[in-house]
Amino acid sequence: MAHYLITGASSGIGAALAGRLAGAGHHVTGIARRQQRLTELSQQHKTLQGYMADVGDPAALMTAINDAKTNSGPVDVAILNAGIYQPQDGTKIDPAVYEHHMRINYLGVVNALAGLVPDMITNGRGHIAIVSSVAGWRGLPKSAAYGPTKAALISLAESLYFDLVPHGVKLQIICPGFVESEATAVNDFEMPDLISCDTAAVEIINGMETNDFSINFPKSFTRKMGFLRFLPDRLFFRLVGKQTGIF
Numbered sequence: 001m002a003h004y005l006i007t008g009a010s011s012g013i014g015a016a017l018a019g020r021l022a023g024a025g026h027h028v029t030g031i032a033r034r035q036q037r038l039t040e041l042s043q044q045h046k047t048l049q050g051y052m053a054d055v056g057d058p059a060a061l062m063t064a065i066n067d068a069k070t071n072s073g074p075v076d077v078a079i080l081n082a083g084i085y086q087p088q089d090g091t092k093i094d095p096a097v098y099e100h101h102m103r104i105n106y107l108g109v110v111n112a113l114a115g116l117v118p119d120m121i122t123n124g125r126g127h128i129a130i131v132s133s134v135a136g137w138r139g140l141p142k143s144a145a146y147g148p149t150k151a152a153l154i155s156l157a158e159s160l161y162f163d164l165v166p167h168g169v170k171l172q173i174i175c176p177g178f179v180e181s182e183a184t185a186v187n188d189f190e191m192p193d194l195i196s197c198d199t200a201a202v203e204i205i206n207g208m209e210t211n212d213f214s215i216n217f218p219k220s221f222t223r224k225m226g227f228l229r230f231l232p233d234r235l236f237f238r239l240v241g242k243q244t245g246i247f
């Protein structure tokens with residue numbers, strides 16, 4: 001049985017993943033800020049341990065990762081999933097909101113990598129999956145603070161692929177469409193092809209068993225988004241603007 005480390009394990013996709021993997025008998029380290037949620041999860045699963053840390057705080061996250069290694073051994077698989085999403089009106093820019101998204105969604109992953117990569121390189125093995133989003137593929141309405149963090153993660157993972165894969169470390173990027181969670185509960189529009197966190201967790205676990213670099217789901221949505229990705233700009237803006245009723 002492997003030692004999985006999951007950031008953002010207290011709710012949504014992360015909690016569903018943590019529950020499924022612990023249910024299958026793996027050792028699971030769950031990291032998040034809400035201690036109570038982590039405690040509840042660890043009460044449900046004997047092989048799950050929660051560690052409270054803010055992924056945006058490099059020292060606190062490093063301490064949590066080191067504690068997890070001390071208690072459960074080297075991390076075999078890391079799913080870097082913690083993230084926030086606040087829809088934005090781009091006519092009113094508050095730099096603090098943009099900075100906060102970057103600190104949690106992007107630097108939160110970098111902070112975790114700092115605690116995980118050195119051991120994996122030394123051991124010549126490991127598996128890291130980073131949770132991005134289809135919102136990182138092209139700029140979408142309301143996503144001005146969130147989307148760039150997810151685009152940055154895709155670029156980060158592509159770049160790290162060249163550094164880590166030669167050392168035996170498997171690297172994957174996960175791009176979900178709409179998943180029903182606390183994060184998307186703020187959306188005031190109908191989310192196409194919405195799936196549950198449990199379905200997302202199954203897609204991720206299955207995708208991580210493949211050798212694909214990108215894990216994209218649900219296909220009914222990511223195929224459409226994949227098409228938009230390669231559309232010429234003029235057509236892309238017209239189509240998305242029309243679809244969302246913006247113009």
Ligand SMILES: NC(=O)c1ccc[n+]([C@@H]2O[C@H](COP(=O)([O-])OP(=O)(O)OC[C@H]3O[C@@H](n4cnc5c(N)ncnc54)[C@H](OP(=O)(O)O)[C@@H]3O)[C@@H](O)[C@H]2O)c1
Nearest residue numbers: 008010011012013033034054055082083133178179181183
């Ligand atoms: N839902 C979707 O439609 C969708 C689509 C594409 C990608 N995603 C991505 O999937 C990931 C999980 O999102 P979700 O939908 O499951 O939302 P969620 O239910 O809000 O879960 C977010 C998780 O991240 C944790 N988190 C947030 N800020 C943190 C911080 N500063 N330090 C540590 N942990 C933090 C939260 O825990 P605490 O609050 O306890 O810290 C929570 O466990 C995110 O990266 C999100 O961008 C979601």
